[in-house]
Amino acid sequence: xxxxxxxxxxxxxxxxxxxxxxxxxxxxxxxxxxxxxxxxxxxxxxxxxxxxxxxxxxxxxxxxxxxxxxxxxxxxxxxxxxxxxxxxxxxxxxxxxxxxxxxxxxxxxxxxxxxxxxxxxxxxxxxxxxxxxxxxxxxxxxxxxxxxxxxxxxxxxxxxxxxxxxxxxxxxxxxxxxxxxxxxxxxxxxxxxxxxxxxxxxxxxxxxxxxxxxxxxxxxxxxxxxxxxxxxxxxxxxxxxxxxxxxxxxxxxxxxxxxxxxxxxxxxxxxxxxxxxxxxxxxxxxxxxxxxxxxxxxxxxxxxxxxxxxxxxxxxxxxxxxxxxxxxxxxxxxxxxxxxxxxxxxxxxxxxxxxxxxxxxxxxxxxxxxxxxxxxxxxxxxxxxxxxxxxxxxxxxxxxxxxxxxxxxxxxxxxxxxxxxxxxxxxxxxxxxxxxxxxxxxxxxxxxxxxxxxxxxxxxxxxxxxxxxxxxxxxxxxxxxxxxxxxxxxxxxx
Numbered sequence: 001x002x003x004x005x006x007x008x009x010x011x012x013x014x015x016x017x018x019x020x021x022x023x024x025x026x027x028x029x030x031x032x033x034x035x036x037x038x039x040x041x042x043x044x045x046x047x048x049x050x051x052x053x054x055x056x057x058x059x060x061x062x063x064x065x066x067x068x069x070x071x072x073x074x075x076x077x078x079x080x081x082x083x084x085x086x087x088x089x090x091x092x093x094x095x096x097x098x099x100x101x102x103x104x105x106x107x108x109x110x111x112x113x114x115x116x117x118x119x120x121x122x123x124x125x126x127x128x129x130x131x132x133x134x135x136x137x138x139x140x141x142x143x144x145x146x147x148x149x150x151x152x153x154x155x156x157x158x159x160x161x162x163x164x165x166x167x168x169x170x171x172x173x174x175x176x177x178x179x180x181x182x183x184x185x186x187x188x189x190x191x192x193x194x195x196x197x198x199x200x201x202x203x204x205x206x207x208x209x210x211x212x213x214x215x216x217x218x219x220x221x222x223x224x225x226x227x228x229x230x231x232x233x234x235x236x237x238x239x240x241x242x243x244x245x246x247x248x249x250x251x252x253x254x255x256x257x258x259x260x261x262x263x264x265x266x267x268x269x270x271x272x273x274x275x276x277x278x279x280x281x282x283x284x285x286x287x288x289x290x291x292x293x294x295x296x297x298x299x300x301x302x303x304x305x306x307x308x309x310x311x312x313x314x315x316x317x318x319x320x321x322x323x324x325x326x327x328x329x330x331x332x333x334x335x336x337x338x339x340x341x342x343x344x345x346x347x348x349x350x351x352x353x354x355x356x357x358x359x360x361x362x363x364x365x366x367x368x369x370x371x372x373x374x375x376x377x378x379x380x381x382x383x384x385x386x387x388x389x390x391x392x393x394x395x396x397x398x399x400x401x402x403x404x405x406x407x408x409x410x411x412x413x414x415x416x417x418x419x420x421x422x423x424x425x426x427x428x429x430x431x432x433x434x435x436x437x438x439x440x441x442x443x444x445x446x447x448x449x450x451x452x453x454x455x456x457x458x459x460x461x462x463x464x465x466x467x468x469x470x471x472x473x474x475x476x477x478x479x480x481x482x483x484x485x486x487x488x489x490x491x492x493x494x
Contacts, residue, residue: 006314046305069208135212140177376405
């Protein structure tokens with residue numbers, strides 16, 4: 001919350017939407033969990049649609065983070081027959097007979113256990129590429145098997161791509177490309193044919209186009225100039241399905257490429273800089289004190305751009321809370337070891353994993369487990385619990401909170417337990433329950449937070465779950481590190 005968000009559309013004339021993830025719908029990580037939706041809306045498209053023609057919404061990449069060919073999208077391709085956005089696919093059998101036709105929204109295509117593919121021998125994808133920038137374009141394919149790629153009827157590539165890594169064939173398939181010099185406004189019909197052995201129920205490939213790449217310094221300078229001339233700069237940074245994926249580890253916690261530099265320079269040029277984080281796991285945010293606001297979008301799904309616009313413009317409140325701790329420095333995470341020894345990795349943290357480990361550490365995170373802001377502010381006024389509870393019974397913490405801001409809002413009240421004097425090993429504190437509450441500006445409301453019986457239990461090897469009788473402290477607040485209220489409850493013997 002602050003002076004910048006939510007944005008007031010009535011005061012906006014120029015908005016700069018900047019970053020490598022600004023003009024794409026980065027909606028999921030990579031790997032076997034990939035789901036290809038019929039369409040996806042990126043931040044730039046969502047904001048342009050929401051703000052309308054009276055607001056100039058301009059775009060600059062600023063920093064590039066992809067090393068592989070970016071798949072074409074429905075924003076830059078259309079079916080040559082109907083004009084619908086995307087690629088037209090045809091499936092034919094070994095005799096050339098038509099099995100199926102359909103429209104797909106982009107150039108990353110994957111089939112798993114598909115009955116139509118099991119009958120097919122060829123899949124052909126065709127689309128009109130609408131060229132946005134003048135200059136040399138890399139146009140190519142990624143996949144495993146036999147491929148032929150044509151541009152306006154001229155064969156660019158014809159090759160058999162192979163790999164000795166079955167997982168890599170899906171996550172990072174071999175690529176081939178050709179370079180075409182294209183002109184902004186030009187239209188090129190791309191046709192990709194993939195032949196494979198009949199009987200396979202799964203396959204996949206990528207049809208990709210990489211537009212002209214300016215020098216990195218020129219990209220940054222363009223973004224900074226755009227930000228300086230705008231009423232607000234929205235910088236969408238994050239990762240890709242290449243870096244947030246199963247099958248490999250991240251080399252560090254930093255944003256890929258020169259994204260940190262991009263944020264710093266844009267923030268220096270425009271004090272109204274809002275950063276949108278579009279990634280699937282924590283990253284370091286060394287510039288977090290230099291920007292007006294940070295919105296954590298994660299990998300949000302196919303309506304990404306529309307939903308983001310609703311949040312930025314105040315039509316919806318960002319109501320999420322962090323499900324993990326975000327470190328301030330590379331060496332801060334409370335993970336004892338990530339390197340297997342003789343093929344074995346021991347989780348030596350035991351019960352002190354995640355936010356529980358941070359509670360034992362002297363390191364202060366950038367953002368603690370459970371943290372999250374909305375459009376208003378809150379005061380935790382009081383908490384009341386029953387003085388005692390029988391073992392195996394649910395307890396309830398009644399919490400009084402006050403909306404101290406100027407807007408209605410939703411708050412998530414969190415309850416944690418502790419038991420410093422215990423005969424068993426315990427975390428410093430552990431999450432016991434949470435509940436959300438809505439309140440108007442200035443109003444005071446009560447919310448009941450249920451604390452289930454299992455929150456008081458501990459595991460005894462060879463025996464099972466047991467409840468240790470005695471006094472437990474209930475801590476209540478807005479996150480694992482912001483717990484201003486306490487109460488005591490005594491649990492009876494089993």
